[in-house]
Amino acid sequence: TSIPRVKMPELDPAYRITCNEEVNQGLSAEAAVLEATRCMDCPDPQCVTGCPVSINIPGFIKNIERKDFHAAAVVLKETSALPAVCGRVCPQEKQCESRCIYHKMKKEPVAIGYLERFAADNERLCGCHAVPETAPKNGIKVAVVGSGPAGLSFAGDMIKRGYDVTVFEALHEIGGVLKYGIPEFRLPNEVVDVEINALAALGVNFVKDCIVGKTLSYDDLHEMGFKGIFVASGAGLPRFMGIPGENYIGVMSSNEYLTRINLMGAGRPDHDTPILKGKRVAVIGGGNTAMDSVRTARRMGAESAMVVYRRGEAEMPARAEEVKHAKQEGVEFLTLHNPIEYLADEKGRVNMMRVQKMELGEPDASGRRSPVPIEGAIIDIPVDLVIVSVGVSPNPLIPNAIPALEVSRRGTIVVNEGTMQSSLSDIYAGGDIVRGGATVILAMGDGRHAAAAMDAKLSE
Amino acid sequence: MNKILEKEHFSENVVKLVVEAPAIARSRKPGHFVIVRACENGERIPLTIADADTVKGTITLVVQNVGVSSGKICSLEPGESLTDVVGPLGQATHIEKVGTVVCCGGGVGVAPLLPIIKAMKEAGNKVITVLAARTKELIILEEQVRPYSDEVIIMTDDGSYGTKGLVTNGVESVINREKVDLVVTIGPAIMMKFVSLLTKKYDIPTMCSLNTIMVDGTGMCGACRVTVGGKTKFVCIDGPEFDAHQVDFDEMLMRLRSFN
Numbered sequence: 180t181s182i183p184r185v186k187m188p189e190l191d192p193a194y195r196i197t198c199n200e201e202v203n204q205g206l207s208a209e210a211a212v213l214e215a216t217r218c219m220d221c222p223d224p225q226c227v228t229g230c231p232v233s234i235n236i237p238g239f240i241k242n243i244e245r246k247d248f249h250a251a252a253v254v255l256k257e258t259s260a261l262p263a264v265c266g267r268v269c270p271q272e273k274q275c276e277s278r279c280i281y282h283k284m285k286k287e288p289v290a291i292g293y294l295e296r297f298a299a300d301n302e303r304l305c306g307c308h309a310v311p312e313t314a315p316k317n318g319i320k321v322a323v324v325g326s327g328p329a330g331l332s333f334a335g336d337m338i339k340r341g342y343d344v345t346v347f348e349a350l351h352e353i354g355g356v357l358k359y360g361i362p363e364f365r366l367p368n369e370v371v372d373v374e375i376n377a378l379a380a381l382g383v384n385f386v387k388d389c390i391v392g393k394t395l396s397y398d399d400l401h402e403m404g405f406k407g408i409f410v411a412s413g414a415g416l417p418r419f420m421g422i423p424g425e426n427y428i429g430v431m432s433s434n435e436y437l438t439r440i441n442l443m444g445a446g447r448p449d450h451d452t453p454i455l456k457g458k459r460v461a462v463i464g465g466g467n468t469a470m471d472s473v474r475t476a477r478r479m480g481a482e483s484a485m486v487v488y489r490r491g492e493a494e495m496p497a498r499a500e501e502v503k504h505a506k507q508e509g510v511e512f513l514t515l516h517n518p519i520e521y522l523a524d525e526k527g528r529v530n531m532m533r534v535q536k537m538e539l540g541e542p543d544a545s546g547r548r549s550p551v552p553i554e555g556a557i558i559d560i561p562v563d564l565v566i567v568s569v570g571v572s573p574n575p576l577i578p579n580a581i582p583a584l585e586v587s588r589r590g591t592i593v594v595n596e597g598t599m600q601s602s603l604s605d606i607y608a609g610g611d612i613v614r615g616g617a618t619v620i621l622a623m624g625d626g627r628h629a630a631a632a633m634d635a636k637l638s639e
Numbered sequence: 640m641n642k643i644l645e646k647e648h649f650s651e652n653v654v655k656l657v658v659e660a661p662a663i664a665r666s667r668k669p670g671h672f673v674i675v676r677a678c679e680n681g682e683r684i685p686l687t688i689a690d691a692d693t694v695k696g697t698i699t700l701v702v703q704n705v706g707v708s709s710g711k712i713c714s715l716e717p718g719e720s721l722t723d724v725v726g727p728l729g730q731a732t733h734i735e736k737v738g739t740v741v742c743c744g745g746g747v748g749v750a751p752l753l754p755i756i757k758a759m760k761e762a763g764n765k766v767i768t769v770l771a772a773r774t775k776e777l778i779i780l781e782e783q784v785r786p787y788s789d790e791v792i793i794m795t796d797d798g799s800y801g802t803k804g805l806v807t808n809g810v811e812s813v814i815n816r817e818k819v820d821l822v823v824t825i826g827p828a829i830m831m832k833f834v835s836l837l838t839k840k841y842d843i844p845t846m847c848s849l850n851t852i853m854v855d856g857t858g859m860c861g862a863c864r865v866t867v868g869g870k871t872k873f874v875c876i877d878g879p880e881f882d883a884h885q886v887d888f889d890e891m892l893m894r895l896r897s898f899n
């Protein structure tokens with residue numbers, strides 16, 4: 180226990196803002212094995228209770244310590260369809276690592292996320308990708324709506340159980356938020372593509388450019404012989420604040436900004452999609468999406484890039500690592516400030532942001548101290564690009580197309596918690612369309628639960 | 640997939656493409672559009688489905704070459720394919736028997752107007768079509784709209800064909816002559832703005848179809864937002880058709896210049 184927690188090797192901030200290369204470089208085998216020795220293989224490992232899918236954490240870590248990296252990857256794959264992704268993007272400090280016994284000893288927790296990533300990357304890079312065992316084909320067709328983490332993990336589980344699986348994706352790329360949202364400097368596309376290719380190799384049929392509810396109806400799916408449908412359509416709808424000037428040129432949602440750059444390649448000379456660049460960029464919000472947007476803005480050449488958040492830094496929902504990386508990259512944090520209006524030049528391009536200063540009052544329903552405006556404390560800040568990152572709502576496409584489907588007041592699909600089955604017996608749902616905005620690991624867990632339940636029902 | 644089966648030049652810069660897209664052909668209704676990518680690394684751009692053939696499994700697009708992506712699409716030849724075609728998107732046109740409908744289209748806006756003219760006629764309306772363009776060569780689809788129109792009025796800015804004058808002059812001449820129950824206008828934003836101002840004066844319900852900048856076309860990005868009746872709407876999912884009298888055309892015109 181005297182060994183200090185391993186440090187993740189990172190690209191130098193001055194270099195990394197010039198490119199899209201992954202910031203975290205990954206642990207060397209030596210560093211991973213040493214870190215693995217820190218894990219005390221607790222008899223009642225609390226870390227596991229902090230993982231939403233209960234990965235056998237000491238199990239995979241001890242395999243790393245034994246230098247049996249392949250066995251470590253096998254343990255991970257028992258529970259997680261996308262360990263290389265989760266090892267990179269899970270909010271570990273709030274989940275598994277927050278429960279590690281080391282906290283009791285006032286020491287830093289075992290770097291579970293880094294080790295998970297190490298094991299998964301090693302498996303991918305050594306080319307020894309074990310082909311999972313699949314049950315004999317049963318000829319039963321199941322459909323998946325959406326190819327984000329929920330859809331991919333469901334597809335993986337069902338193909339292994341012998342089903343004939345087709346994934347329908349509205350966009351021209353497979354991967355959902357993993358592709359169009361999370362930037363490559365945090366999650367390289369290559370890592371996601373390996374998983375998608377592995378699913379395709381197992382026989383999963385991917386259909387791009389196909390919107391269920393538009394291109395194909397619920398009835399069409401029945402006609403095509405699908406016996407079960409898993410809806411994993413995500414939380415696609417960006418929220419705006421409804422303040423004056425929000426429709427000026429240069430004010431856009433983080434979804435638009437990130438989609439143009441990540442999915443469409445905007446800003447690269449050989450891609451056609453245009454992008455507005457800003458010298459002074461303000462990103463509104465304090466979540467992962469805000470951090471991804473502001474760090475992207477730095478990479479797109481912003482001289483000044485700031486996060487404007489109405490609460491304090493302690494209340495910020497973004498992962499601690501992202502906030503740290505953003506600061507290293509020169510991002511300014513204007514906490515306890517909230518925009519109330521945008522102003523523009525004669526062409527309608529935003530050039531000023533009017534912000535209200537806030538202070539923290541009593542804790543609200545979320546347990547966080549709620550921001551209260553300080554009367555009269557209003558300032559103007561010059562900006563030429565504003566990225567609004569104040570949350571998303573569930574994608575209403577499927578609920579609109581299938582009116583019989585029960586949805587909550589917030590627009591999420593209502594499911595039975597254990598089975599993920601909706602009010603229509605052949606439709607299951609999971610991920611953000613059910614949770615209204617969650618995490619990759621939770622979406623993935625939903626996919627697995629739905630697969631188990633649908634399989635049980637279809638094999639009755 | 641997405642193979643181009645036929646191509647026809649309507650004018651120097653306007654091309655008609657018949658594209659293989661059976662699933663879309665089957666599910667589309669008048670008013671719907673698709674999002675198209677001409678090539679890998681291409682931009683996603685919205686195009687109205689001007690017509691469809693469910694038997695052949697094709698959709699018809701009419702594309703005006705105005706820039707990079709529309710130019711790439713116009714240069715494709717039969718046998719080649721569009722990289723991506725996704726749809727049908729947007730809300731279908733609300734078709735109803737209301738009496739007399741004036742359908743006015745400018746430029747390439749006549750293409751999205753065609754299926755609406757057809758459907759309005761089939762619903763039992765009297766349909767008067769006003770086609771407008773700068774000059775004779777730019778009047779498109781005249782032959783295609785005739786069978787479904789009780790009357791076709793042609794307006795050219797330079798008087799080289801039909802009557803000399805703007806689209807609004809044509810519409811106003813009808814209004815002055817007989818009772819009009821509905822006006823449908825599709826074309827450049829500036830044209831729709833002036834048609835809307837005109838019909839507001841006469842208090843005639845008016846529907847327009849907006850061509851904002853889009854990315855995904857599924858409600859995900861908000862690039863297409865416009866203000867309608869004081870509220871922000873997403874054209875791709877709430878539209879593309881709206882009550883023209885409620886649309887903030889000045890804001891829309893401003894946003895269309897985002898990349899200029």
Ligand SMILES: Cc1cc2nc3c(=O)[nH]c(=O)nc-3n(C[C@H](O)[C@H](O)[C@H](O)COP(=O)(O)OP(=O)(O)OC[C@H]3O[C@@H](n4cnc5c(N)ncnc54)[C@H](O)[C@@H]3O)c2cc1C
Nearest residue numbers: 325327328329349355356360391412413610611617618619
């Ligand atoms: C910028 C950003 C950063 C994030 N960072 C993190 C992070 O660091 N860690 C973390 O754990 N989580 C993070 N999240 C959240 C996480 O990405 C989501 O919770 C997760 O992706 C949800 O997965 P999903 O499968 O439900 O949906 P999505 O990933 O949203 O995928 C849904 C897919 O369905 C498609 N679709 C929608 N409707 C239809 C239809 N009708 N027919 C066909 N296809 C359809 C969509 O095009 C999309 O591809 C982030 C989110 C964003 C936006």
Ligand SMILES: Cc1cc2nc3c(=O)[nH]c(=O)nc-3n(C[C@H](O)[C@H](O)[C@H](O)COP(=O)(O)OP(=O)(O)OC[C@H]3O[C@@H](n4cnc5c(N)ncnc54)[C@H](O)[C@@H]3O)c2cc1C
Nearest residue numbers: 684685686687701702703706707708709747850851852879
């Ligand atoms: C619902 C809808 C239906 C449409 N139907 C048709 C149709 O049937 N036929 C047709 O020719 N055109 C149609 N358009 C307009 C067409 O999408 C644009 O002409 C096209 O996007 C211009 O792209 P570009 O790369 O060729 O032009 P460029 O000028 O090179 O594009 C630069 C940028 O501006 C955007 N842009 C410029 N003008 C427009 C515009 N008028 N509308 C939207 N984005 C624009 C482009 O998306 C791009 O981001 C429609 C638009 C919408 C929203």
Ligand code: SF4
Nearest residue numbers: 230265269274275292
């Ligand atoms: S999946 Fe996420 S929460 Fe679970 S062990 Fe891995 S990093 Fe921790």
Ligand code: SF4
Nearest residue numbers: 218219221226279280
């Ligand atoms: S709590 Fe910490 S030390 Fe104990 S098993 Fe989990 S990771 Fe290892």
Ligand code: FES
Nearest residue numbers: 856858860861875
């Ligand atoms: S085009 Fe993205 S929301 Fe309408």
